[in-house]
Amino acid sequence: MFLIYLNILVLITKHTLGVCTVDNVRDSQGEISINQKYIYCRFENISSNFYPKIKSFFDYYNSDRLEWLEISNTDNRILSSVALGRLPVHDLRIHDANIHEIQPNAFSEVKNQITRLSLKNNKLSTVEDYYFEDLSLTDLDLSFNNITSIHEDSFLNSARNLETLILKNNFLSELPPRLFQHNHYWRLTHLDISFNKLVTFHDQIFFSLQSLVELRMNNNDLKYLDENIFSTNRKLNYLYINDNKLHSFDNLNLATSIIRLINASHNAIHFLNFSNNVDIETLDLSSNGINKNFSLANATISHLLLDNNNLESTHDTFFTYFPSLSDVSLANNKLKQLNPNLFNNIKRLTKLNLAKNYLRSNDLSNVPKLLNDLRLSSNNLTEITFQSLHGFKHLQVLHLDHNQIRKIALGSFKDLNQLTELYLSSNKFTVLDMGVFVGLNSLKYLDLSYNDLHQISGNIFYNLRALKVVNFSKTKVKYSNLEEILIHLPNVEQVGLADNDWACSRIVNIIHKFGKKVIDVGDYNITNVEGVACHYEEIVAKNSVSLNRSETTINIDRVVSKFDTIVVLLIFLNVMFGFILLLTGIYLSFKFISFISKSNTRNNYSITNYDQELEL
Structure with a gap:
């Protein structure tokens, strides 16, 4: 009970007094910058005595070394100029502060200091024209508020320097038609109005x-955008x-002739036509309900x-007008076969993703030979014939996993000298024939997991000298087989052994x-070796290290066990025989006693008769 009261007291103290600390800035990779720091204040009310509390930080570290001031987890319904004071900071972040309203001139004391302002995760419902009138900002973040309306002059004073404006995750159903109609916004490079309720734009x-x-x-x-x-x-x-309700674009006019990315996925687009030819590096039209009648014109696309x-x-003409395609992804459709002429006009295609369709083994003959990345996971492939992969001399990555492949013909990979990654997991292999991997001299990654490879010879891998990673997870591979395999794979660094029901000592021995x-x-929540589940085995020979000796001991135990069974059986037969003899003895004894008893009775009867005759 005392601990509960103590925790409540600590919580109240935090909210009353607040906590401010100085920490090192980390980059996107998590690396610490020694010379760059920021002030982080939690549970600290933004009031008239706020700046005096943190002034010592600025005096000690020098404001040039302090990248930003972040205030969070507090309750300031109204933000005023009295509260902010003269903070000597360029980047101010007030998050989760329950701000509902910003008073006029709230930033008047810091107008010459702040260039970046973030007020995300607050409770602002409107953005008035006076909210930021004193500021000249380069970055403004108002995301994750409750904003439903914006005054058309809200950002006017900051417009000349504003580069980034973030309004995402609010409740905007429309934007004022004249919100950006002033020429002052000539520096704005990034605008984010995603995750709102916008239906249309002027x-x-x-x-x-x-x-x-x-x-x-x-x-x-959004259902419609003007051309x-x-x-x-x-x-x-x-x-x-993406993720709107758009249906089509007819003569869409883009001022730029080159654009890196258009993400139009998760709509209902069936027709897309550009007024002028546009060079698009990546066009994403996933999840649009597109069928073979889809129309796309006046675009040069690299990645589709x-x-x-x-x-x-x-x-036949589905890709006719896109000869510059280098990367096509048709994954998770309902393709049952590939048109023989589908890719004839595409001379630069290097990557093709056909995963999660219904393609069969014979469709491999209709795949372009110049690919360096081919993905056929989760289809209806049942075999790889000698001709299936003939001519794929540039292939570097091949996914054949999650199919029904039972056999790979010898020599199937003979042309794949450049292949570095081969995925064969989750198929129906039981045996791999000698010579099946001939040609894979550059292979570095091989995944054979989730196949029933209980019979496999180490000699199969003799030519895979470049292999770095091999995965045998859930393959029923035996230790003796793996020992033989690893002799032929001197450069392998990692081995997959999960779900093979191995003893821990065997995995340790591999390491x-x-x-x-x-x-x-x-698998750290159960018995494991470096994240791979395993089980303990009963050690018969004390301090036994060699697994071969351990296996010999197990064989001896089996012989001893059989001998013990015979001994027990003989003892049981002896006991049963003794019991039968005992019962026979008891029976004969009863018979003998009965006979003696009857004999005595007869004798007594004879004596009695003799005595009677003498008396007569």
Whole structure:
């Protein structure tokens, strides 16, 4: 009970007094920067005495070394100028502070200091024109609030220097038509209005944003976009319109002739036509319900994503107008066969993803030979014939996992001299024939997991000298087989052994005897060796290290066990024989006693008769 009261007291103290600390800035990789620091205040109310509390930090570290001031987990419904004071900071972040309203001139004392302002995760419902009137910002983040309306002059004073504006995860159903209609927004490069409730835009709303590089308007309720809405955004490189309700684009006018990414996935687009030829590096049209009648014109595309659609088949001209395609993904469709002429016009195709369809083994003959990455996971492949992969001399990555493959013909991989990764997991292999891996001289990664390979010879792997990782998880591979295999694979660094029901000592022996690492699968909640589940075995020979001696001991135990069984059986027969003899003895004894008794009775009767005769 005392501990409960103590915790409550600590919590109250924190909320009353607040906690401010100085910490090192970390980069995107988590590396610490010794010379860059920031102030982090939790449970600290933003009041008139806030700045005096943290002034010592600025005096000690020098404001130039302090990257930002972050205030969070507090309760300040109204933000005022009295509360902020004269904070000598360029980057101010007030998060989770329950701010509902910003008073006029709230930032007047810091207008010459703050250039980056973040007010995310608060309770702002509107953005008034006076909220940021004193500031000249480069970055403004108002995400994760309750904003339903924005005044058209809300960002006007900051417009000349504003580069990034984030309004995502609010409740905006519309934007004021003149929100960006001033020429002051010439520096804005990143605009994020995603995850709102926007239904449509004024056709000229983005006209003034001529420096815009990235526009995120995904996850709204957009059904229509005017064909000229992006006609002045000459520097637009990244356009996110995914997860809306868009149906088509007819003569979409893009001011830029080159754009790196258009993400239009998760819509209902069946027709996409550009007014002028556009060079698109990546076009994502996944999850649009696209079928073979889909139309796409006036675009030069390098990477085309058509995953998760309704494609059951394709006609000869489906890719005719896209000769520059280098990467096509048709994963998770309903393709039952590949049109023989489908890829004839694509001369630069190097990566093809056909995973999660219904393709059969004979469809491999219709796949382009110049690929360096081919993915056929989760199809209906049943075998790999001698001709299936003939001519794939540039192939580096091959996924054949999660199929029904029972046999790979000898010589199937003979042309795959450049292959570095081969995935054969979750098939129906039981035996791999000698010579099956001929040609795979550059192979570095081999996945044979989840196959029933209870019979496998180490000699099969004799030519895989470059192999670094091999996965035998859930293959029923035996220790004796693996020992033989690893002799032929001197450069292997990692071995997958999960789900093979091995004794822990055998896995340890693989690590120490061969110097290999096992692939960690995270089985740390049970008996394991480096994340691979295993079980203890009964050690008969004390201090036995050699597994061969251990196996010999196990064989001796089996012989002893058989001998003990015979002995027990003989003892049982002896006991039964003795018991039968005992019963026979008792029976004969009773018979003998009965006979004597009857004899005595007769004798007595005879004597009595004789006495009677004498008396007479």
